[in-house]
Amino acid sequence: MxxxxxxxxxxxxxxxxxxxxxxxxxxxxxxxxxxxxxxxxxxxxxxxxxxxxxxxxxxxxxxxxxxxxxxxxxxxxxxxxxxxxxxxxxxxxxxxxxxxxxxxxxxxxxxxxxxxxxxxxxxxxxxxxxxxxxxxxxIPDSMPSEHAAPLMCAGTTVFSPLIANRVLPTHRVAVVGIGGLGHLALQFLDKWGCEVTAISTTEDKQADAERFGATSFIASREPGALRAAAGSFDFVLSTVSGDLPWDDYLGILSPQGRLCVAGVPDRPISVSALGLVSEAKEIVGGIVGTVAQTRQMLDFAARHAIRPxxxxxxxxxxxxxxxxxxxxxxxxxxxxxxx
CATH class of the missing domain: 3.90.180.10 (Medium-chain alcohol dehydrogenases, catalytic domain)
Structure with a gap:
């Protein structure tokens, strides 16, 4: 052909x-x-x-x-x-x-x-x-093709970490970056039952973040905003491709909390070992889902009318x-x- x-x-x-x-x-x-x-x-x-x-x-x-x-x-x-x-x-x-x-x-x-x-x-x-x-x-019958297409990568990339990291409805979760990945992550986590906080550099996307399911919002460039959230989250999903102040993001994790990096930063990730070891925190990678997880993602999105x-x-x-x-x-x- x-x-x-x-x-x-x-x-x-x-x-x-x-x-x-x-x-x-x-x-x-x-x-x-x-x-x-x-x-x-x-x-x-x-x-x-x-x-x-x-x-x-x-x-x-x-x-x-x-x-x-x-x-x-x-x-x-x-x-x-x-x-x-x-x-x-x-x-x-x-x-x-x-x-x-x-x-x-x-x-x-x-x-x-x-x-x-x-x-x-x-x-x-x-x-x-x-x-x-x-x-x-x-593709589920209820899902338009133009909405299904982004789920084939963006959707499964933010859905699979919920399963791989055993995120529970009782968890307090933060999503870093309200973009192509982040706006889907907020929707999935909202329907998952979590308490969801959106983190973006400024307040420009706060209204959108709340529309997608965030119950709280942090403008990370505001002085002291991340320090005020210290120890707040069981799971943090970073969806941005830029570099972050990684120690600050370790700081907002609760003990044994996990930071999942689904975006690809421009430079190597550098953190203080003490920030990891002192409270047994973890940094993990997030990737596209397995065959089973991708099928589950499509079913979950269809059931809860989650749409990019x-x-x-x-x-x-x-x-x-x-x-x-x-x-x-x-x-x-x-x-x-x-x-």
Whole structure:
């Protein structure tokens, strides 16, 4: 099948139409006709080669929703059918043979198929191929496609830490950063039953944060604001990509509290060892969910009417959408209509 995609041919370059032949369909593979695609900061990292891992021409995109158009011979036809509306996310496959996969931790598979780092086979295209059907997710009927797309990465990235870190409804939780990830985290935690505090640099997003479910708000640049919250939270989820005063954020944790870093800071994280050791606090990483967690996330979001707030863009406005995401001007997720 001939695939029409949109590729950056050099680091930071504008997207240009790019065609390739997808080749024969493997036994576990699934082809999806893309109708909607979310734009994530990770896509920009691939296009701009921020991490030195990009392969050019680079077709980014890993928040895909569309329709199944072909399935491999080994695909469970009860699980997926031609014409079914599905999502493909940050991980489009894993080996299902390694220790991580066998124990259900498919997101830690050393051979996982990271869609955004494939090179010229990513999701900014009219068709995308998942390497394993188990990583292709039926979309609940009640969920519009433009809302489902950002959940395939942003949604599962902030939902899976709740399970992995055993967050309870009785916990006091803070979300750092009210952006593409943070506005979804607030909604999930609110419906989870937690007491939720939003932390942002200024008060500009306070009204939005409260609309998304926050019961309290901290403007972190206000003098003494973080010190006043010392020892307040069982769990803190950082969704920002910038650097933070990490010792201050350790300070707002209660004893044995946990700071989960889901955003990727620009520089190494540096903290005082005493701040960790004295009250047995922890810093952990947050990543996209397992196959099971992503399915749970979609079910939970559908049940509680959790929706990302999106700005829609036509294909002709692709560069404008990327530019707005680069500048942090989108509230709160950008979605491209590929139809």
């Amino acid at each position: 001939k695939v029409i995609a949109y590729a950056a041919r050099t680091a930071g370059g504008a997207l240009q139409p790019y065609e390739y032949e997808s080749g024969p369909l493997g036994p576990n593979e699934v082809d999806v006709r893309v109708t909607h695609g979310g734009i994530c900061h990770t896509d920009l990292a691939a296009i701009d080669d921020e991490w030195g891992l990009a392969r050019f021409p680079a077709v980014a995109g890993h928040e895909v929703v569309g329709e199944v158009v072909a399935i491999g011979a080994a695909v469970d036809e009860v699980a997926l059918t031609i014409g079914q509306r599905v999502g493909v996310g940050a991980l489009a496959g894993s080996c299902f043979r390694c220790e991580s996969c066998i124990s259900g931790r498919t997101n830690l598979c050393p051979r996982r198929d990271a869609l955004v780092l494939r090179g010229d086979r990513g999701g900014f295209a009219h068709h995308v191929r998942a390497s394993d059907w188990r990583h292709v997710y039926p 707030e999106v700005e829609m863009f036509a294909l002709t406005d692709f560069e404008q959408a990327l530019d707005r995401v680069r500048k942090g001007n989108v509230r709160y997720r950008a979605v491209v209509d590929f139809t």
